[in-house]
Structures are given as structure tokens and as C-alpha cells.
Amino acid sequence: MTQEIRLRFAPSPTGYFHVGGARTALYNWLIAKQQGGSFILRIDDTDEQRNRQEWTDGIISALAWLEIDFDEGPYFQSRRKDRYFQKARELYEKGLAYYCNCTRDEIDERAKLRGGPPGYDGFCRDRALTPEPGFALRFKVPPGETVVNDVVRGTVTFANSTIEDFVLLKGNGAALYVLANFVDDVDLNISHVIRAEEHLPTTPKAVLLYEALGVDSPIFAHLPVLVNEKRVKLSKRRDRVAVEDFRDQGFLPEAMVNYLALLGWSPGDDVEFLDREEMIELFDLTKVSKSPAFFDVVKMKHFNKHYIASLTLDDFVNRCLRFLEANSWWSGDGIQTANFRAIAPYVQERIALLSEVVEMVDFLFVDPAQLSLEAYILSEADLEALSRFLVKVEAEEDFARDVLEGHFRSLGEELGLVLRKLQAPIRLSLTGRKVGPPLFVAMEILGKERSLDRIRNAIATGH
């Protein structure tokens, strides 16, 4: 009989959704799509102390933004407590688990006396304690060794003597991660468990549970962790890793997904840009790298620039709107969409983040004199050039980019100035910035009246 393909992403809602989680979700999703299976979202909220509804909502909306859709769920572990208890009970009744009333202090104390490694020593194994409030249920780890077959890492063998009798049920009767995970994966008929490498050390415990209850293990794949510039695991506390933040900075979801796909996997053939279909077709767990990967925002920006440049104009304009509207300083009559649209193609090929659109086009909606963006004083020569440019364009009826550029070039010849020098004061007076979209496009869109006003104002004030 052929096993159904079912994968799950099981984050615990204890903070902002971070990029490592996004990559894990993506890899699971890719395999599900590729194999015609199901992708399931499960919220691992067994630790009620640390969970909050908003984190769960954040995960769901971030996944939606990345277009990583799930076929089932979300399931919540917090709603399945009875089921975990039931399984735990079964283990207990079969003599595969036992109750324990040791406190942490007692365990540590004995470990210290023993002089060996810290950890539980099986003190209550043969005490035949009966269930009682406050007593934890521990799994009786059998002798021998436990093998984890991992698609990424191959065969990993653990001596059972190094695995302590781990806790299944807390003293308050609540299930712990290993148990809850195991029960859910079995109940949901999960075929592949793809998760971060930090879970590898607990995997033999899960395998022991599968073996104890005579259930087939799923296929395991442990992905290399994502690290920061200091090469330590990305942490929500230390590092800026929230998917929401990247969205707000103006990363495109398609760029982020593409970049994330390549952190730990490569299709070979020197290919880097891949759309969804190509990823689904080419993705291969056996080719996932084993070593940690540095999450490099700079490279992700390069991907973003590429994806921004390949957007259709309509799409680009639409995606920019929310960044433009976020700026209160030009609320009121707001953004003249037609003006923005006219300059958008020139902005589109220049920015790497959507949020950068603001500094590229603000001059269209606000007078540069109000902004005083760049500290710059016009020199005598600048003022002279501006005045002469003003004279030329004042007389011009046809305020078109090519015409304006013609005047600009002839002025350059008259003054014997290189054009890169000559453009600077004009750009400053018109836009208040040193860099921006092509000058004469900007000027055409601003129109004759506003352009001349700005140049005159610059001449009058000297900046």
C-alpha cells in the first residue's frame, strides 16, 4: 500500500514569525506540492505560559503573505490534551512508562553526588508509583541503541544509555513536546517530518515512542540552522528576523521565498532565480546542505531588486501605494497617482526595497523647500548655471523631456561644464535631492510652472 504524502509545519507561537520558520514551512510546502500531498498547519501551543493569540495570528498572516497555503488546519495542540493523556495512559498501562515524583533539585543533587553527567538517573523506574497529582510520567528508555534515518543527514545512531528517561506528562497532567508531537504526527498520519536541526537530538525519543507503540516512523529530514554574522543560530531576541519586518521594509514575498529556498538548497546548474513552479519541480531534499547558512539580507535585497524590476507597471504601482500612503506628511490631497505612475518606470529600475520609493518621488508631492532634505549650499557658479538654465526653459513652450535635455546640453557646451556637474544644482533645486530619477522626466512631470517656481526659489534662497 502506498503511503499518503502529508507534511506539517508546526511552529510554536512564542514570538514573531521568523525567517527560519518561513524556510521550514516552505520546504514542507514544496514537497507537499511536488508529491501531490497535503500541507498541514499545526500550532504547537502546549506551553500555555508562553503562547499568545497574536503570535498565532502573525504566523498565519505571514504564511498567507508568502503564499504558503495550507490544506488543513490550523490544528491546535492545546485542544487535544485529552488525546495526549490517553496515549500516555496507554504507555503507562503497557509498562512502558512510569510515574516519578523527583524534583529538579533532587535530580541535580543526585547527579552531583554521582559525579556523572547531569540528567535524570531513573530513580523512580522501579518504585511502581501510581498516578497522583504532581507526579510526572516518564518514558522507560530501553537498552540498546536508536537509529534515526534522516534524508539530509543519513543514519544517525544514538546509544540509549545517553537518553534519559524523558518526561511525557508534566505533574499537572499536561503533555510535553515529544509526546504531543508524536501523538499528533501519528493521528494526522504525517509522512514526512521536515524541521530544523535543533530538533535532531530529540528525534531518537520520538523514534522510541514509534517503536514502543509499533507505529511506522515518518521520514525525517533535519535542515541546517540559519545563523547570524557571528555564526550562531538566529534568535528572535537577538537578531532582526521577523518576516513581518521584511514585509514592512518592502521586500516582495516572491523574492523572499526565492532567497529562502536557496538557503540550504541549490538546484545546481548555476541557477538562482526560480519561480514557484520551478522550485516545486526541482526541489530535492536529498540535495539539502548539511551545514549552517548565514541569513544574508544584502543578498536577499539583490533578489528583491530583480523581482521589483520584473513586475508589470500596474503591479509595481499598486504595491508601492501602501508605502506612499504610509507617509503622513503629504496626506491631504495625497499622492497624485497619475504623476506617480508617469515616473514609476524610472523608479522601478532603481530601488531594491519598495520603501525606497518614497525618497525617489516625494518631490512630486511636496515642495523641496519644505523638506530641506540635503544640506547643500549653491555656489556662485551653481547659481549662474541655474539662472542661465532658467532663461532657456522659461521661453520654452514645449516642456517635454527631450526638449529640456536639449537646453541642458547646449548650456553645458556654453559653460564648458561636464554634464554631471551641471545636473547637480538643477536636481537639487527641483527635487531637493542629489540622486533620483532622470532629471528631465522629473521636470516634465512636475510641469513648467512648478519647475520654474522651484528654480527661481533656489536662486533666491541659495539652496
Place this chain on the structure above:
RNA sequence: GGCCCCAUCGUCUAGAGGCCCAGGACAUCACCCUCUCAAGGUGGAGACACGGGUUCGAAUCCCGUUGGGGCUGCCA
């Protein structure tokens, strides 16, 4: 400390014994193009951690060393 994982340019990686005095991408440097910026073009610098094996031949296989990481909770 114990257990486990990992090791190719600064970074992400290609490389499954000869195609590799190691290829691509980002970043970086130089030059060209250019009204700024960006893009584009050309070129440069830049890596198989180390030591032993195995083999006619090793980045690729084995062992060790070193280095890094993960886990070590009645967290997930």
C-alpha cells in the same frame, strides 16, 4: 562536561574519484557607458581547515586533529 551534527572564495553555493592549478551568484576593486543614482558591459582579487591513509589519480572515500554549531527543561 556529555551526546549529536557540520567543515569549498568574506557570504550562499556547484562539485557524488579523473571534465577542477575548482564554476556561478551576492559583496568588493578597476575600467567602459552615462544628466545623478541604478542598470548594463569588460576585467581583477578571492576558497577545497590541517594531518595521515585508500587509489595510477581525491575537494570528492576512510581515520584523526582543529575549528564551528545544535541539544543537554516537568520549553518548543
